[in-house]
Amino acid sequence: MLAFGFFWAVHSIYVIYSYLNSYDWVETPSQVVSVNFVRHDDSQGRQDTYERKVSYKYSYFGQEFLSDRESFGFVRFFSDPNEKYVSKQTINVYVNPNSPSQSVIYRFNGATFLMQLLIMLISFGGVYLFRPKWLKNITRRSSKEF
DSSP: OHHHHHHHHHHHHHHHHHHHHTTTOEEEEEEEEEEEEEEEOOTTSSOOEEEEEEEEEEEETTEEEEEOOOBSSSOOEESSOOOSSOTTOEEEEEEOTTSTTOEESBOOOHHHHHHHHHHHHHHHHHHHHTOOHHHHHHHHHHHHHO
């Protein structure tokens, strides 16, 4: 349980850091190269989910790049394959001006940001509440010293 909470806390910090770090990324037109959906079977017989894999190419200062990052964090899952992106479609992506090989389709999403922040707070709370006994003793000792 502790490892799970710690993992989510670290992941949330990474996503929030990525959001803040990509603030100055440059919006650049790109072209969708391919869109594939990978089906994930539900082991309990409920509705299967689909993972969307989008690859796109873009040009930045005359140099061509190919990328497949749709957003920061985990991949997006859908209940049905959708036609949001089609091959040869022109879309805008955000490119890191300091490292043009880094790009993302969705740089920032307020709802996802708030969800990550909430997950981070809950995860750190869980890590604190379910910390091992030896760590509780250290915490108690250090608080008594002050």
